[in-house]
Amino acid sequence: MPQVEMEKVEPLLEQFEDQRINLIPILQEVQDTYRYLPQEVLKRISRKLRVPLTEVYQVATFYRCFSLVPRGKHVVQVCLGTACHVRGAPRVLDRMLRDLKLAGPGTTPDLQFTVETVRCIGCCGLAPVARVDNANTHPHLTQAKVGGLLKKYQEKAEAPKAAKPDEASHAKA
Amino acid sequence: MPTLTINGIEVQVEKGTTVLEAARFLGIPIPTLCHDDGLVPYGACRLCLVEVSNGRKQTLQASCCLPAEDGLKVLTHSARVERARRLLVEMYVAVCPSSKRIQDMASAMGVRQVRYQAKHETCIQCGLCVRTCEQQMMAGAIGFSGRGLNRSVSRPFDMTSELCRQCGACLYVCPVCESRCQGPQAESTLCNGCLNISTVCFQSYDNAMCFLEPCHACEIGGPFRADVQVKPRSKDFTRIGEK
Structure with a gap:
């Protein structure tokens, strides 16, 4: 587990009053900042808000938007709802996992992508659909489109460096 | 001071009392x-459910969380309640077949067979330990984690908590x-079901005193009945002796 930069937490905690109702907003901010909830940070929050650590942990493990292990830069949510399922979402997911060399939904070792499966994201007319970073929805996916989708975010993520050639070519293939 | 009727008995209780407490007050x-x-x-367990009518409709509600109100009509042991409780306790036996308390309860309610596959879980998620730790021991060392099927009682990050005093x-x-x-x-009988079956120890040690802790059935049942034997019907069914 990487070293946690604790200095980022303090200004973040300053924005909120020390009340237990602020627990979830704080956790959301931490999740956005670190892309996961580091153990040290949770302990700090527990002390600051005077909420038992068990309760912080309970909330952190309850909601799916929180993660206790580092997540990738881009979170790809592949919808496996009924409509998406019948229109081939499992195949899209398989292709995506194969392109990212993942055994199952999870995070790539280079922390660029996290693949998640979700139930329904509420646009069954666009099935099969995937959503990236909770914002960009990609409709009517096919296996052929998966490579392009990943490449788009890969390039953005690796803008200063050269995109990894082997992975890009693998995605096209 | 709300006045409510429990099983036809009128009882006046203090404000804020739950129906469960009121019923226990009546014995x-x-x-x-x-x-x-x-x-x-x-x-959480829903076993305390009672049939409540507030004038119009009769509903099943958990009495431990139901505040006593004026004019509430409560039935604690109606046929509908008993049926619901039996079903619940049957499922609890299936989840935790090793628990004596659940099995005693099931036998006392007249459950004769368990129709569900045994899960052999170690927890029914009643939250007693979590609440005791937090509210009585003022520690809060254990709590729930996860959700749905993955919900379990655990310590934060699965590490020994410094808050735990090992009480x-x-x-x-x-x-x-x-x-x-x-x-x-x-394996095949419910605990407390020994009311209906013959035990081996009783016959082999004629007048010797039994030092085993008596189960609920032994206490209330007295001598064992040698005439009834258990015949499990099939593998999937847990069945205890019938008369």
């Missing part, structure tokens, strides 16, 4: 697994920790 036993007098009601209160209140007595046919 009406309502089975519970997740209730403890010193803890905030949780309403053992969580074990003391746990309804599942105590194993059922390993009498004859422990």
Whole structure:
């Protein structure tokens, strides 16, 4: 587990009053900042808000938007709802996992992508659909489109460096 | 001071009393697994459900979380309630077949067979340990984590908590920790069902005193009946002796 930069937490905690109702907003901010909830940070929050650590942990493990292990830069949510399922979402997911060399939904070792499966994201007319970073929805996916989708975010993520050639070519293939 | 009717008996209780407390005040036993007098009601086990009518419709509600109100008509042991409770306790037996308290409860309610596959879980998620730790021991060392099927009682990050004083209160209140007595046919019969079956020890040690802790049935049942034998019908069905 990487070293946690604790200095980022303090200004973040300053924005909120020390009340237990602020627990979830704080956790959301931490999740956005670190892309996961580091153990040290949770302990700090527990002390600051005077909420038992068990309760912080309970909330952190309850909601799916929180993660206790580092997540990738881009979170790809592949919808496996009924409509998406019948229109081939499992195949899209398989292709995506194969392109990212993942055994199952999870995070790539280079922390660029996290693949998640979700139930329904509420646009069954666009099935099969995937959503990236909770914002960009990609409709009517096919296996052929998966490579392009990943490449788009890969390039953005690796803008200063050269995109990894082997992975890009693998995605096209 | 709300006045309510429980099983036809009018009772006046203080404001803020729950129906469960009112019934127990009258001496009406309502089975519970997740209730403890010193803890905030949780309403997890649902075994305390009662039939409540407030004029129009009769509904089943958990009495431990239901505040006593004026004019409430409560039936604690109607046929509908008993049926619902039997179903619930049958499922609890299937989840935790090793628990003595659950099996005793099931036998006392007249459950004769368990129609569900045994899960052999170690927890029924009644929240007693979590609440005791937090509310009575003022520690908060254990809590729930996860959600749905993955929900479990755990310590944060699965590490020894510095808040835990190892007082053992969580074990003391746990309804599942105590194993059922390993009498004859422990696999296929419900504990407390020895009311209906013959035991081996009683015959082999004629007048010797039994030092085993008597189960509920032994206490209330007295001498064992030698004439009834258990015949399990099939593998999937847990069945205890019928008359």
